[in-house]
Amino acid sequence: MSIIKYILDLGATVMLPIIIFLLALILGEKPGRAFRSALTIGIGFVGINLVIGLLVNNLGPAAQAMVEHMGVHLNVIDVGWPASAAIAFASKVGAFVIPIGLLVNIIMLATRLTKTVNVDLWNYWHFAFTGALVTAATGSLTWGLVAAAINAAVVLLLADWTAKMVQDFYGLPGISLPHGFSAAYVPIAIPLNKLIDKIPVINKIEADTDTINKRFGVFGEPIVIGLILGVVLGILAKYDVKGILNLGISMAAVMLLLPRMVRILMEGLIPISEAAKAFMQKRFQGREFYIGLDSAIAVGHPAAIATALVLVPITILLAIILPGNHVLPFGDLATIPFMVVMVVPVTKGNVFRSILIGTIVIGVGLWIATDVAPLFTQVAAEAAFKFPTGATEISSICDGANPLTWVILQIMRLF
Template sequence: MDNLLHVVQYILNLGPSVMLPLALTIIGLAFGQGFSKAFRSGITIGVGFVGINLVIGLLVNNLGPAAQAMVDRFGLHLQVIDVGWPAAAAISWASPVAAFIIPLALIVNLIMLMTRTTKTMDIDIWNYWHFAATAAFVYVVTGGNVLLALVAAILREIIVLKIADWTAPMVQGFFKLEGISLPTGSTVAYAVLGIPLGKLVGKIPGLKNIKADPDTIQKRFGIFGEPMMMGLILGLLLGILAGYDFAKITQIGMSMAAVMLLMPRMVRILMEGLIPISESVREFLQKRFKNAGELYIGLDAAVVVGHPSVIATALILIPITIFLAVILPGNKVLPFGDLATIVFYIAFIVGSTNGNIVHSVITGIVLMASALYMATNLAPLHTMMAQQAHFAIPKGTSLISSLDEGGNLLNWLIIKIFQVSWGWVILATAIVAGLIYYFITRNKKAIEQ
């Protein structure tokens, strides 16, 4: 068990900039690419991901302190601290069941690919931590039952992969990422309610006629509607709300302008390396299987958070989420660590509204309100997980939570299923098994060819 955990930690410590090129080089070789072509594609993808992470670092390192400054400026005091996704991930990987997650998740994904119950090849191994989080929560809920914890992780993975398949056409159509799906645990969870709600908002009389996508804004406001200028303006406003002095206000404004301009360029570098591998996979499958269909490469949602509408929506939602935390009756969570990662939560919502910032913000308000309530509800369990992992609880509070996993609808629902009774566990497992059997049966002839 300890040896397996050490291997897992070693793989995770490599980071996505190393894991992605390695994994994709192997995939390229497996699907008929020559070594030099596969290796070059892998390295290009790694370089693109390094660039994306640098830009996201610029985004998060500016938004995090600004959010903290807003909290301090308005003197907010709530009982539960949002420790953010990095802490939640560390707590999850410290769980006794975490060592099994990576090999188990890979096996489940391969089985689903072979049985054609998913089209997504999830190579975003780092984000398997979301499955580990569900397992860790259920491990606490069931009093240390390892088997049930792993069943919960598998259930979460299956749902995530199916949602990734469902949203892949949007990723290709709106975000222009051919052959890609996004099985990031937080992004897909907020899509479950967010996509239908976003569509509903777009049909409300009065609101449905509002056109607020970047192209329309740019046509209406000229230079000030360009993504770079939008980033500058929203960054300046965020700095003002944070109570910064002139120097810091201008610095955060320039940082947001840089994020808006640089992120799409970093994604283009990544896609330059990914397209040859995607084409090789597609050609390989078409030669060997009739009606093979599409195969999506599952990547981190980081590749879409740089879209101008996504960043603009997230910047607007940060102060709104802080305000919601104050006015919502029954909320006990002080949003903090995860405010800077709202960009990940609302990516699919923005895609579903075709980049309409107004519709996305309205939808986002509902989602962030529900996330605060779920995070409040799971705070005792979140704190128990942290204590078992010997995580230091921040001074001034006795409870912690996170918007990423505490406020995650999929995680919350699975925990509640396992928390209520064994009957629900058996029912959920039977439903998943039935769906798998249905897809296997339906595709049996195609699989055998």
């Protein structure tokens, strides 16, 4: 046991490559390829760490200055899903999440509790994230692992439950979407959609997808969002022109660089992911099973894009006017498509309704993200991500604002 503890205490950039190397060997990967993939993952973490530093060191002081000058208390920086995923995988729960997720899936398939074969290993990070928050809250690694397993199981059930709807709406036969973030919004969207059915006038409105996609197109370009937000924040923080322009370019850089760094992590994970896919498909194949994939495959649908584009400015507005919110939306403004991708089929592609439901879940989500910020920051610090000491806290929309994550966290806190 002391060897395991020693490895866990080495820090994410060392610990995860070792674990990935061993896991790849167990799944039948050649040592050379396993080593290369493990090393690549370690490099990915180093890269993400650098860019988070760029983000927090630039945006942190600007947010503080904005608080002083404008009285807008948005001092929790939304670091976005790339950073959240890295932090989750780098946590102690993250070290175990791939075997745990696979085990939960195999047990549920064998006992016929699920039809989904979840081959989307990358998105196991959502389960690790929940587990890491629980571990930080309870001080127990065991409870964190239990929470991750529960999250994995719930997401499989949600994927089964929504499979027919997703397959019909997006034209994806044989596929389900066991996505920890996207699937969490379906149980909320269904009652809200039924409620909208009962409101006169509102229940008749439909928005034109093409017009929205044309007018709001700019919100689909992360680097442009980064530049605009950086410049606006610089102005609000009363920087001089030089400072404003520099902040703008720096924030555009973060928007481009952070996902690029995560791409390196992904690259390292591919051999394992492919090996696990082959392993699972050999055992569970045929008409009775769904292949569980990343909800990214449905995000291109025009109704999903249109909904998400309109929700970008709405999210920023909500962050400013919502009392009790301290989250400054940034990194995850580019992630909103994933929040609505499984809501859109619920409304049968009605963009107006999807925006309405999206506005509600983002509003509540900002409160949740504010609530988990101290835990989030603690998990990040324990995973050895660098922060300037001071008042800056971090959170994110994906998964900091995830209602399913939050509910599991609250339940596990009772024990």
